[in-house]
Amino acid sequence: MKSATVNEVVQRSTQAKKKKGWWKYVLQHRAFYIMLIPGLLYFLVFKYVPLMASFIAFQDYNIFKGFTGSEWVGFKWFHQLFTYDKFGRLLRNTLLISLYQIVFAFPLPILLAIMLNEVRTMAFKRITQTVLYLPHFLSWTIVFGLTYMLLSPTQGLVNHLITAFGGDTIAYLQKSEYFRSIIIISGIWKEMGWNAIIFIAALAGINPSLYEAAKMDGANRWKQFLHISVPGMLPAIMILLMLKTGHILDSGFEQIYQFLNPATQETGDVLDTYTYRAGILQGQYSITTAVGLFKSVIGFLLLVIANRVSKWTTGEGLY
Known part of the structure; x- marks a missing residue:
């Protein structure tokens, strides 16, 4: 009994010290935690709070009756979505545009970062980076114009x-x-320079002594690229590719909506534009919530698969 009591006292004392040490650490770095508050509030208000309304997908939601007064209809809206005569076209267009973005748009910022990393004239490098970053700050309305x-x-x-x-x-x-070619090319022009920033940072984080040692061993620029630059960038590439895979059903509403017109509906109409028409213009909140829930579940499953592949290839993942 005495030994048990002593152990409990020791455990409580250790926990109290850890708790005190944690609060001391927070107070010591309070400036960083204060800077986290806007980001945390953003995710709380715009990401987590809306999750509470996901059950609308299982209701015949009426804005006048509210959450509690609306009738529960089970999987009615999912059945209606999957049996919708244009659902196949919407899903096909969404997947094709997202896959084209991954295949054509995703590698180009990597190549751009590598080319900028090889530039030795700093003035030319900075001017080039600035020129390539600028399109990111233009709205899609201006880009369409x-x-x-x-x-x-x-x-x-x-x-x-x-x-x-x-x-x-x-x-x-x-x-x-x-339509799809215009979407991909305009997206590349607008975002390629901005998306290259993280890859430039990954290259800057590689120890320069590795390149010096490779030069002493007789490695040319191509060998240095293959055996130093690529492995150094691989974790960042895999993480961003995972995030892109998780959003494969989010093909970019704002861009597509600006370029879409009745003549291009066949290849340009996607799940996001359908959600806008059904939810915002027609007030069908339940079925649009079902679309959002469907996209979230598929994205989550793909993210889990991509994370396992990343751990298997690079040893690193999101969790």
Whole structure:
């Protein structure tokens, strides 16, 4: 009994010291925790609180009756979504645009970061980085206006060049076969420089002595890239690829909505634009919540799979 009592006292004393030490650490670094507050509030208000309303997907929700007065209908809205005659088209367009973004748009910031890392003239490097970052700060409305100025069949620069060489004008923005290509290219132009920042930071974190040792061993620039730069960037690449995979059903509503028109619905209409029409314009809150819940579940499953693949390939993951 005495030994048990002594053990309990020791455990309580250890826990009290740990608790005191934790509070001391927080007070010592209070400036950092204060800076965390806006970010935590953002995720709390806009990410976690809305999760509480996910059960709307299982109700025939009425804004006048509220959560408690609306009728429970089970999986009615999921059944209606999966049997919707255009659901296949919506899902196909969403997946194709997201896959094209992963295949074509995701590797380019990596290549850009590698090329900028090889530039030795600092003034040229900084000017180039600034020029490439600037499009990120433009809204998609402005980007669409610039794209229209380039591709307009009457005033567009591209069509002027085509007619100058004897060709016929092409209404690129009104043809569904060009829609996905325009979305991917405009997205690359706008975000490539900004997305390269994290890869530039990953390259900057590599110990320069590794390159010096490789030079002494006779490794050329290509060998240094393969055996030092790529392994140094791989953890950042895998983490960002995992996050991209988790959002594979989020194809970018704002961009697509700006470029979408009735002529390009066949290849451009995605789950996000359908959610906007059904939820905001038509007030069908239950089925749009079902769409959001469906996207979240699929994204979570893909994220779990991608995390296991990342741990298997690089030994690192999100958790």
